[in-house]
Amino acid sequence: MNKKVSISHLTFIVKDIEKSATLFKVLFDAKEVYDSIDKNFSHSREKFLLIDDLWIALMEGEELPSQTYNHIAFKIEKDEMANYLRQIESLGLSLLSDRSRIAEEAQSIYFYDYDNHLFELHTGTLEERLKGYLK
The missing domain is CATH 3.10.180.10 (2,3-Dihydroxybiphenyl 1,2-Dioxygenase, domain 1)
Incomplete structure (x- = not known):
């Protein structure tokens, strides 16, 4: 089936x-x-x-009682990152520091909403990430 x-x-x-x-x-x-x-x-x-x-x-x-790393990631274009950062800051959302990563992982913005949900805005693809992880 x-x-x-x-x-x-x-x-x-x-x-x-x-x-x-x-x-x-x-x-x-x-x-x-x-x-x-x-x-x-x-x-x-x-x-x-x-x-x-x-x-x-x-x-x-x-709201969720605490913050975790469980998250939803949305795909964005790299040239839109600065615009998203401005919007996140204007909404008073909590930004997380980015973690260290290899180049193939692309870039991410992590932020918590008002209810402790974690969101990621990500510029890469699964194929790009696997290329870096599997080399």
Whole structure:
């Protein structure tokens, strides 16, 4: 049997749904397509956003109790890094120091959102990384 699997959506539990929606709109040009403020079908209020075809679901709840290295990485272009850094700083997000890496790993920006979710903005590809790791 040949199974085709892909990501349906990513859900993040957030304390302030408006503030978190703004983060995705500013950083990723996400489009808000749904807000359950008038009619709730799930555990709590939720908003749906689209980053191109990627469905992001935000649900109101308690923030994560602590920061971990579990993260979601978004692909960005290298020449956009400075622009993303400015936007992250303007949103008052916590930046992490980059770790040492080999050239084939490309570059990354790591930051925590308002609810301790870790995000990475990454300029490389899996193929580039494997080329460096397997040489």
